[in-house]
Amino acid sequence: MGLSKVWVYAEADGDKVKTITHEMLAKARELGDTVECVFGGDASAVAGVLGAHGASKVYATGDLAGGLPGAHVAAAMAAAIEAGNAPELLLFGTTYDGRDVAARLSVAIDKPVLTNNVEISVDGNAVVATTPIFGGTKLVRTKLTAGTPNIVLVRPKSFVAEESGGGAAAVEALAVPDTGAAGAAKIVNRHVEEATGPKLDEAAIVVSGGRGLGEAGKYEMIETLAKLLKGAPGASRAIVDAGWVPYSYQVGQTGKVVKPTVYIAAGISGATQHMVGMKGSKNIIAINKDAEAPIFGISDLGIVGDVHKVLPKLIEALQAKG
Amino acid sequence: MLRLAVSASMNIAVCVKQIPDPAEPGALNPDHTLKRDGKLILDESDSYGVEMALQLVDKAGGGEVTLISMAPNSETSGLRTALAMGAAKAVLVSDDALKGAGALDTAKVLAAAIKRTEFDLVLAATESSDGYTGTVPEQVAAVLGLPSVTFAKHVEVDGQTVKVQRQTEAGYDEVTCPLPCVVSVTAGVVEPRYPSFKGIMAAKSKPVDEVKVADLGLDAAIVGWAGAGQEIVAVDAAEERQAGTIIEDDGEAFTKIIEFLENLKVI
Ligand SMILES: Cc1cc2nc3c(=O)[nH]c(=O)nc-3n(C[C@H](O)[C@H](O)[C@H](O)COP(=O)(O)OP(=O)(O)OC[C@H]3O[C@@H](n4cnc5c(N)ncnc54)[C@H](O)[C@@H]3O)c2cc1C
Numbered sequence: 001m002g003l004s005k006v007w008v009y010a011e012a013d014g015d016k017v018k019t020i021t022h023e024m025l026a027k028a029r030e031l032g033d034t035v036e037c038v039f040g041g042d043a044s045a046v047a048g049v050l051g052a053h054g055a056s057k058v059y060a061t062g063d064l065a066g067g068l069p070g071a072h073v074a075a076a077m078a079a080a081i082e083a084g085n086a087p088e089l090l091l092f093g094t095t096y097d098g099r100d101v102a103a104r105l106s107v108a109i110d111k112p113v114l115t116n117n118v119e120i121s122v123d124g125n126a127v128v129a130t131t132p133i134f135g136g137t138k139l140v141r142t143k144l145t146a147g148t149p150n151i152v153l154v155r156p157k158s159f160v161a162e163e164s165g166g167g168a169a170a171v172e173a174l175a176v177p178d179t180g181a182a183g184a185a186k187i188v189n190r191h192v193e194e195a196t197g198p199k200l201d202e203a204a205i206v207v208s209g210g211r212g213l214g215e216a217g218k219y220e221m222i223e224t225l226a227k228l229l230k231g232a233p234g235a236s237r238a239i240v241d242a243g244w245v246p247y248s249y250q251v252g253q254t255g256k257v258v259k260p261t262v263y264i265a266a267g268i269s270g271a272t273q274h275m276v277g278m279k280g281s282k283n284i285i286a287i288n289k290d291a292e293a294p295i296f297g298i299s300d301l302g303i304v305g306d307v308h309k310v311l312p313k314l315i316e317a318l319q320a321k322g
Numbered sequence: 323m324l325r326l327a328v329s330a331s332m333n334i335a336v337c338v339k340q341i342p343d344p345a346e347p348g349a350l351n352p353d354h355t356l357k358r359d360g361k362l363i364l365d366e367s368d369s370y371g372v373e374m375a376l377q378l379v380d381k382a383g384g385g386e387v388t389l390i391s392m393a394p395n396s397e398t399s400g401l402r403t404a405l406a407m408g409a410a411k412a413v414l415v416s417d418d419a420l421k422g423a424g425a426l427d428t429a430k431v432l433a434a435a436i437k438r439t440e441f442d443l444v445l446a447a448t449e450s451s452d453g454y455t456g457t458v459p460e461q462v463a464a465v466l467g468l469p470s471v472t473f474a475k476h477v478e479v480d481g482q483t484v485k486v487q488r489q490t491e492a493g494y495d496e497v498t499c500p501l502p503c504v505v506s507v508t509a510g511v512v513e514p515r516y517p518s519f520k521g522i523m524a525a526k527s528k529p530v531d532e533v534k535v536a537d538l539g540l541d542a543a544i545v546g547w548a549g550a551g552q553e554i555v556a557v558d559a560a561e562e563r564q565a566g567t568i569i570e571d572d573g574e575a576f577t578k579i580i581e582f583l584e585n586l587k588v589i
């Protein structure tokens with residue numbers, strides 16, 4: 001049995017709708033008869049794409065004037081739900097803003113929120129969500145029993161994005177009620193770090209480095225190798241926390257989820273929190289000097305060796321191939 | 323009680339979770355809730371919030387750091403660690419009725435506990451190491467009716483305003499927010515200090531205000547597992563990835579990588 005209506009919290013970088021939004025729309029179509037989006041901002045530039053992925057309507061708050069989505073979009077959604085326009089299921093991506101909006105909404109409508117889910121199904125008229133635990137070795141299925149609307153947060157890369165061939169979504173204004181003190185935080189400036197090459201979570205090849213590189217300067221080998229393979233460089237949290245590379249490079253539980261064709265892990269031990277972000281890769285190559293490193297347990301090709309010996313030779317050989 | 327600083331002083335409430343040692347393999351109870359009956363320790367993620375709070379109070383020139391924790395079995399080991407770092411006191415909510423509480427219920431309990439202390443700012447970690455829902459701090463803010471900034475990688479207080487660098491997908495946003503508010507900090511925002519011997523000794527006699535759900539004016543039937551609005555229906559083993567070929571580098575192992583990539587036609 002399906003649901004009659006599902007809402008997806010849609011996000012975009014500028015005019016570009018995020019992949020996680022497309023992934024959730026694909027799942028929402030499978031679960032519900034009517035799929036609609038909620039968007040914190042002006043939706044005129046995204047309505048076409050959201051429609052092509054299956055949304056019939058997009059409720060848009062209009063420009064938030066620097067206000068954070070957490071307080072504003074949640075208040076707007078809660079007001080719409082209270083006014084009787086409630087879907088049975090609300091999907092949010094596990095993103096910075098998705099978590100904030102879902103969290104505020106859960107308090108506003110007094111409903112639990114299930115986080116980090118990789119699968120959603122409907123059992124009778126109950127929503128059941130699947131969460132990986134213990135580094136993804138076990139899957140917990142939880143049924144929501146608090147009644148509609150159900151709030152579920154989804155991990156990126158859990159579903160395959162697919163166009164539905166639909167026309168542009170109708171844009172409808174979603175009023176933001178006065179949020180009072182709760183909405184007082186303001187974005188005063190945005191800093192965008194320049195990135196060249198493919199994005200980490202979209203690249204077909206990801207080359208990640210960890211503490212085994214020894215020092216910040218050696219990360220250059222990872223960047224060079226990634227460039228030669230037309231891939232993206234990534235990192236373990238150990239070297240992000242150490243300040244060698246920006247947070248945006250981090251792969252894992254608190255970083256990005258990647259599922260490239262090839263993932264190369266150099267000097268990374270394979271902590272559960274790292275593996276949860278990359279074990280869905282089609283092929284995994286690991287280089288580590290410790291034969292007992294857990295990363296070898298999930299590698300298709302494991303090289304027990306020193307990154308300072310293996311990587312320079314690999315780079316040289318690839319450069320020679322041209 | 324809510325109090326706005328008039329003098330050059332600042333009181334900060336820091337949410338700290340006490341968790342099973344992450345180095346030990348996790349285990350579930352027969353009812354599928356996470357086993358938390360052994361000794362619990364301070365979640366490393368929260369050591370950043372504690373350090374941040376100590377530094378901000380120091381800069382303000384006065385005030386106190388109060389720890390807020392919800393944990394089973396009157397657990398204080400993790401609190402003692404944070405008290406040894408320099409926090410002044412703690413509020414601990416420990417009640418069998420809270421076993422299996424979800425994120426929303428946890429937030430209701432923490433918010434009620436926070437109200438027992440004077441604060442200008444509430445700090446938490448963006449996500450805990452064992453639960454990692456990453457929703458609790460924002461839910462606490464919503465329950466308290468306060469503004470909030472999550473994913474802070476840099477925090478400064480300027481008079482009655484907090485200035486935060488909030489992590490984004492592409493870089494960071496500069497966000498300003500009036501006090502009182504809730505801020506959740508990322509790992510690495512500051513370097514947590516190690517408790518000194520003196521700090522460890524002093525921590526033993528610092529006050530821990532232990533309370534039950536009823537003391538907070540909340541209904542245990544609503545905030546406990548029974549009222550969580552969720553039910554675990556199954557726990558299955560995930561499909562295991564099989565290990566492939568493992569070779570010792572003899573100086574030529576890079577050729578195996580090239581072959582592997584060639585076979586996949588990615589080079
Ligand atoms: C709540 C929480 C969330 C977390 N989220 C993440 C996350 O999102 N992503 C993440 O990555 N981690 C995360 N972590 C951290 C994680 O637990 C590990 O600490 C981290 O992944 C370790 O990074 P590493 O493998 O680079 O370092 P280490 O574990 O120190 O491993 C370094 C490896 O390099 C090898 N090595 C050393 N020298 C050489 C050499 N010369 N040549 C080859 N190999 C060498 C060593 O054998 C070792 O295996 C999280 C932790 C917590 C508690």
Ligand SMILES: Nc1ncnc2c1ncn2[C@@H]1O[C@H](COP(=O)(O)O)[C@@H](O)[C@H]1O
Nearest residue numbers: 338392446447449450454455456457458
């Ligand atoms: N039981 C708890 N006691 C104290 N603080 C908590 C508790 N649960 C969550 N928190 C705080 O909220 C943060 C995020 O937790 P979570 O939402 O579970 O990922 C934690 O790092 C703590 O700062």
